[in-house]
Amino acid sequence: MKKEEVGHHFLARLGKTRLRPGGKVATDWLIANGDFRKDKKVLEVACNMGTTAIEIAQQFCCQVIGIDLDEEALEKAQQNIKEHKVEELVQVQRANATKLPFEDNSFDIIINEAMLTMLPQEAKEKAIREYLRVLKPNGLLLTHDLLLNGDNREEVIAKLRDAINITVAPLNKQDWKETFLHCGFRNVETFSGEMSLLSPKGLIQDEGVLGAMKVVGNALKPENRDTFKKMFQTFNDPENQLGFIAVCSQK
Template sequence: MTAKQLNLKTAPGHEVLAAAGKKILRPSGRGATETLFTWVDFQPGDTVLELAASFGYSAIALAQRYGVKVVGVEKNHESVARARTSVEAAGLSDRVDIREGDIFHLERISEQFDYVLGEAILSMQSGPGKAKILQGVGDRLKPGGQFLSHEMLAQGARIEALNRELATTIRVNTAPLSEVGWQAASEAANLTVQQHQTGPMALLNPLRIAQEEGLGTLLSLGWNLLVHPLMRQRILAMRRVFTEYGDDLGYIILRAEKLNDSLKG
C-alpha cells in the first residue's frame, strides 16, 4: 500500500512504516529473528504456520532456506493477492500456501503444525486478545510443537505511561508485556517457554536499517519523510516515544513448546 492509498492520520504505525518503504517491521530487526531460528532444528518437510504473513516475504524465505512447508494466514485481501503472486514467481506454490484469514480464528485452519511463527503481532493486542490468539496457537501446534515469537518488551515503572504513548502514536492498542508477563501469557496457553532473550528496540535505528535493509531503503525512507509531511509527523512521533522510553522498551524473542496433553496437570 502506498502513501497515496493510505490515510496517514489514522493508519496503524506498521502500515505507515511499510508505505514509507520499511521492509522489516520486527522490534529488533532481522538479527533477533535469526537468533530465534538458531534455537530450532528446521528439517525439510516440517510444517510452519505463520501469523499475519503480510506480503509473504518471511514465508518464502523460510521455504527457500530450510525446505519447510509454510501456511501463512493474512487478513488483508490485497496483501494476500500480492503474497500469492510472489510465491508463484518464486516457484514455491507447492510449499507455501497463503490463506486469507483471521488470526483470532485459527480454529478455521484444520491442520496442526510443527511450528507457529508470530512476529510483532501479539504486542498490538489487548490482554484478552493476546490470550485468544495464544490459545489458537496452542490448538494449531502438534504435541511437542514449538511457538516462535518476536515481540515488543516493556519493563520498569513506566509501563502504563509507555503503553498510552504507544497506543497514541501507533494508533492501535499496543500493549507490550514484561519478560515475566510474556512467559506467563505463554504458559496460560499450555506453551512452556524453553528459551528467551531480550534486548533494546531497534525498529527505527538508522544504522540497523542500513545494515539489514540496505542504504537504498534508508535513503528511500528519508525521501518519503521529506515529501510526505503527515508521514514524517507519524514516524517521528513513533521515534520520539522509542527514544524517550529507551530504557523501558525493547524486544523479546522466545521459543515455547506445547506440552503433550498427557503431561498436563
Template sequence: MTEISSQERDYLPGLGKHYLMPLYDVVHRVAGLHGVHQQMITVAGLRAGHRVLDVGCGTGNLLRSTGKRHRDVELFGVDPDLKMLARAERKIRRAGLRARLDRGYAQELAFPDDSFDRVFSSLMLHHLDTPSKDEMLAEVRRVLRPDGLLVLADAVLHDHSREHLRDNVGDAVAKRIAAAGFTVEPTRRRKLRMFGEVGIEVARVH
C-alpha cells in the same frame, strides 16, 4: 490462495493504520527486523517436511526468509489484512517459493488439530487485547503437533498507560505463554536499530 474467514473481527493493522501499509516493509528494513526473523528461524530447528504456520504473516517477510533457508518445508500464513496478503503473495512468488496464504484471525485458526510442526508469530501479539491473546495461544497450542514449537517475537514494552500493552512488559509474555500449556525457554532479547527491543520466546507443547 486466499480464503475469507466466516466471521469478521476488528483488528489493528500493521503500523496501526491501514494507510501506513505501504511503509510496512520500509520500517521492517530500517528497524532491523530481518535479523530478528533470522534468529527465529534458527531457533525453530526446522527439518525437511515440517509444516510451518506464520500467524499474522503481514507482507510475508518471515515466510520468505524461512523458505529461502529451508526450501524443503511447507509454508502457511494467516493475516486479516487482504492488502498485506496480496503483497506477501507477490513477494513469495518472486522468490520462487510457494505458500498457502489465508485471510483469517489468530483467535480462530481455520486448521485441524495437530496440523503444524512449528508456529511463528512476529510482532503481532501486542496488537491483541488481553482476551484475544489467550484465545490466540489456545489456538496455536491446538494446531501444533505434540512435539511442536511456538517461536514468538514481540516488542518489550515499558508503557503502562494502555491496558492491552501491559501484558507485554517484562516477562509477562513468557508467563502468558506458559499458562496456555507450553514449556517456555528463557527469553532471548534483541535490540533493534530503531523502536527499542524485541523478546523472542521459544515454547514447546507439554
C-alpha cells in the same frame, strides 16, 4: 499520513519491508531456535507481506502456510511469493489467529511476529491456546513482540498508541513468559534487546543500505515528516522503555 493510517501501514508505504520491533536480529534468533527442516510443516500467523515465510521456504525447502487478516498485505504477499518463485512451498490465506481454520496437531512450527502485542490479554491467551491446539506434540511456537521495560507502563503505552494509531498491549519479560506457561506451553526461552525497527543500525540491518536510504528519503517528504519524527522518537527512546522480546515455547 492519513489520520486513521496505522503505523505499520505507514512504514510499509515508506518502503519498510521488515515491520518487527527486533528486526532481522530477532527473526534470525527465532529461526535458529525453530528446528526447521524440509519435512516440517510451518504456519506463520500475521505473515504480512510474506517476507519471513518466503525466507523460511527458501532456506529450508519446507511447506509454509501464512495467514493474515489484511487483504492488501496478502495481495502483496502473493506477488512476493511469485517473484521469488516459491509458489509450490508457500501459500497464504485470510484467517483469524483466535479462530484458526486448521485441525488439531497440524503444524510442527508456528511463527508469529509483532501481533500478540496488539491484542488485549484475553485475546492474547485465546490466540496462544489456538496455537497450542494446532501444533503437533512437542511442536514449537516462535513469537516476537514488543517488550516493556521500566515502571511507566501507562505512560509508555499511551505514547506508543499515539505514535502508531493503534491500540497496543505490550508486556514485560516476566508477564510474557507467564502468559505462555499459563496457556499450556513449556520450555519457554527468551531473547530480548533494544528496539531496532527505526534505529539507524536496525534500518540498515533490515533493509540494506539502499533500502534504508529509500525509507528515510520517503520519510523526509513533507507529507510524511511529522509522523515519521513522532514514531522515530517513540521507538528510539533514550531510556529504552521499549524493546523487543523473542520467545521460543514448546507444546
